[in-house]
Amino acid sequence: MDRRQQKTRDAIFKAFSNLIEQKRYGNITVQEIIDEANIGRSTFYAHFETKDDLLKALCTDIFNHVFADELMSEKTHDFSGGNNGLEAKLTHILHHLKDSETNIVGILSSESGELFMRYFKDYLIVIFSKYLNEIKMNAPADFVLNHLVGSFAETVKWWIDNKMIYTPEDTAKYYIEVSCANRITDK
Amino acid sequence: MDRRQQKTRDAIFKAFSNLIEQKRYGNITVQEIIDEANIGRSTFYAHFETKDDLLKALCTDIFNHVFADELMSEKTHDFSGGNNGLEAKLTHILHHLKDSETNIVGILSSESGELFMRYFKDYLIVIFSKYLNEIKMNAPADFVLNHLVGSFAETVKWWIDNKMIYTPEDTAKYYIEVSCANRITDK
DNA sequence: ATTATAACGAACACAATGTTCAATAACATA
DNA sequence: TATGTTATTGAACATTGTGTTCGTTATAAT
The missing domain is CATH 1.10.10.60 (Homeodomain-like)
Incomplete structure (x- = not known):
């Protein structure tokens, strides 16, 4: 270029x-x-072409960076003391968000956050889909996937809005507790 | 007037x-x-004054209608076979959304949904706050409240986007299952 | 050194904004 | 019914933003 x-x-x-x-x-x-x-x-x-075009390009740039490791490899990272791969992966994403050079915090916590969230979820779907077969179903699969992705996105927004007072490790742990506890299959 | x-x-x-x-x-x-x-x-x-002003007024009108019963009384409604008050209340809200004269479906499922969702959550916070003391805490209270409200709002959006193929009863049940099962205190 | 191409900036027609104002219509009340 | 009040109207206005065009200048690539 x-x-x-x-x-x-x-x-x-x-x-x-x-x-x-x-x-x-x-x-x-x-x-x-x-x-x-x-x-x-x-x-x-x-x-x-348009302002919308610009926003999409910016989000794509950011997410490709934040999710780079997650999307390419299957290896899990051990930032957390957790034992299952999902918690570690989510912790990793939170670390990326926290350390990012681009001011993701500013973008996501601003009034423009909604559109950013939409693109964010598109990436999260890829992550969570890999774990869906390990989750006990109490409801239709598409409901569960939507629920996990949506509530994690909400968690991230809450975390950022609250000045990230909890560590990535704790935040991921809370999320797993509230969303996935008692739902991981024994295998 | x-x-x-x-x-x-x-x-x-x-x-x-x-x-x-x-x-x-x-x-x-x-x-x-x-x-x-x-x-x-x-x-x-x-x-x-502005277009934003108009949207806010429209949302207020709609929500005051949808949440009227919920906000004013403490009585629970028995639309569902459920036993706890929260599930019945959520079912009731879903019924209101489904039967509303104003085309909430169109508004929420359109690309304008984000702003609508923001106002929607403001009302949900009032509802969920009443039940928070009945929920077992595995995480900070504000985290749990945000999680419950955010994921229910996501559930509603998913429900509407998917043409409401599930009944209000089933949808509320799925939500309670996935979000609150094993977390209601025995009292 | 030459060629390709990116950025510039001025100009353009067009559409939307938010305000003003005098004229008209519909309303409430006695 | 008559009277005073208030909402709506429509036209006009200055201002701002849009998206495009095109000849010129500057900077890359080779």
């Missing part, structure tokens, strides 16, 4: 990130983005 | 509901609303 393109793309992402922390996504204008990024109007439209 | 005001307000709500089913909230313009409602431009601004 041309260095100029990369530089422009970065400037747009950075400007957009700054703005999204200050105000709701729907109230951000392309005008503000190009002013903040200090680029020409036509340059923006050479990179992204 | 002046009949003219009521008529105009209804026309705006109806127009807005129609539009919100077709396209995302952020892409709806005031212009479209007043065209659809067939009212004068200045009339709209006499009723609502």
